[in-house]
Amino acid sequence: MTGTLYLIPNSLGPGELTSVIPAEVRSQTASLDSFIAENAKTARAFLKLVASTHPLKTVLQEIKIRELNVNTPARELPALLAPLLAGKDVGLLSEAGVPAVADPGADLVRLAHENHIKVRPLVGPSSLLLALMASGLNGQSFAFHGYLPTDASERAARIRQLDQRSRQEKQTQLLIETPYRNEAMLEALATHCSVTTLICVATDLTLATETIRTATAQTWKKELAAGRAPDFRKKPSVFLFLG
Numbered sequence: 001m002t003g004t005l006y007l008i009p010n011s012l013g014p015g016e017l018t019s020v021i022p023a024e025v026r027s028q029t030a031s032l033d034s035f036i037a038e039n040a041k042t043a044r045a046f047l048k049l050v051a052s053t054h055p056l057k058t059v060l061q062e063i064k065i066r067e068l069n070v071n072t073p074a075r076e077l078p079a080l081l082a083p084l085l086a087g088k089d090v091g092l093l094s095e096a097g098v099p100a101v102a103d104p105g106a107d108l109v110r111l112a113h114e115n116h117i118k119v120r121p122l123v124g125p126s127s128l129l130l131a132l133m134a135s136g137l138n139g140q141s142f143a144f145h146g147y148l149p150t151d152a153s154e155r156a157a158r159i160r161q162l163d164q165r166s167r168q169e170k171q172t173q174l175l176i177e178t179p180y181r182n183e184a185m186l187e188a189l190a191t192h193c194s195v196t197t198l199i200c201v202a203t204d205l206t207l208a209t210e211t212i213r214t215a216t217a218q219t220w221k222k223e224l225a226a227g228r229a230p231d232f233r234k235k236p237s238v239f240l241f242l243g
Helices: 021-032 040-051 074-085 106-114 127-135 153-171 179-193 218-224
Strands: 004-008 034-037 065-068 088-095 118-121 142-144 172-176 198-203 211-216 235-241
Touching: 004 021, 004 106, 004 198, 021 040, 034 040, 040 065, 065 211, 065 235, 074 106, 106 118, 106 235, 127 198, 127 211, 127 235, 153 172, 153 235, 179 218, 179 235, 198 218
Parallel strands: 004 088, 004 118, 034 065, 034 088, 142 172
Antiparallel strands: 172 235, 198 211, 198 235
């Protein structure tokens, strides 16, 4: 019998886990002694917080954590599944938010299914869904596009294409950006979307510094020109728009 691959969500920023990670999830996490994570050091920091409310199965230093990140070659994925195929339960831990969504864990999850390994997603915060919930935009039809091109002309063309698609299909478009490029992204959206397109910026979701605001592209453009950018410099943000 194979083990179970538990998909373990993480908080969206520093602080206590108790307000965003359910007790049942922390309990299940504490019962495991083998994990796959993007970064072993930050995974141990997460487990240390879990241990403050739920005793770990074994001492933190003896817990096995293997790394899976954007630089992990596809040929190394089968080895990560070896303990599961041998019957051991393993946790796939996200660096922030939920695993396998805008996260390198997706390929491992697909391979687990191919090998008939049971996959169990656990409840936790998703910045994308939280942003969509709070945006006031269409939650019945939406699409997540990850990162747009960094080249300004290519990004502008992509924004215009997505804006037209959003208008035609009444579909909310979701994007993320490297935090230090947040202002450039908002400026591009305000410039290249139609003036009536609604744009939402959701920053530091679930944190004490959380901000969420929806306004037209025209309004955002005026506020940026007046030097009134959101307080999102180097802060994780989700961008949404609806034509």
